[in-house]
Amino acid sequence: MSVTWSETKLVRVDFPSMQPIKGHRRGDNVDLFHVRLPDEKGRTESGSYKCVVDTRGGNASFVTHVLNMREGTRHPHLYQYSTIPGTGKRSLLVCQGDWSYDGRRKGSPATSSGRIGGYLNHIISVLNS
Secondary structure (H helix, E strand, C coil), rough: CCCEEEHHHHHHHHHHCCCEECCCEEEEEEEEEEEEEEEECCCEECCEEEEEECCCCCCHCCCCEEECCCCCCCCCCHHHHHCCCCCCCCEECCCCCCCCCCCCCCCCCHHHHHHHHHHHHHHHHHCCC
């Protein structure tokens, strides 16, 4: 299940680096996007984690790939290497634990902004623990 890009306007205010990845967008549906998340522990060279988020698994199984860990740095939640889908780019997977989002108010549907915002805030917490 991808996210509806037009519904992510609200979360993109908080995460202005969010960009869909070329070749992984079908109209308004996005399967993979790039985002920079803050690095509060100095584990990257740039001060922010360069991430690719794979949304194809639905709410409970988004997957985040980190591209720029500082060489020789250990991280308690990044220990499995992977390849970003559709590319040959090597990454580290974020071990995010059991995560799901049900931010709906009574009678209103969950939006892509709410789901992605909740997920990215969770990942920031995991990466900076």
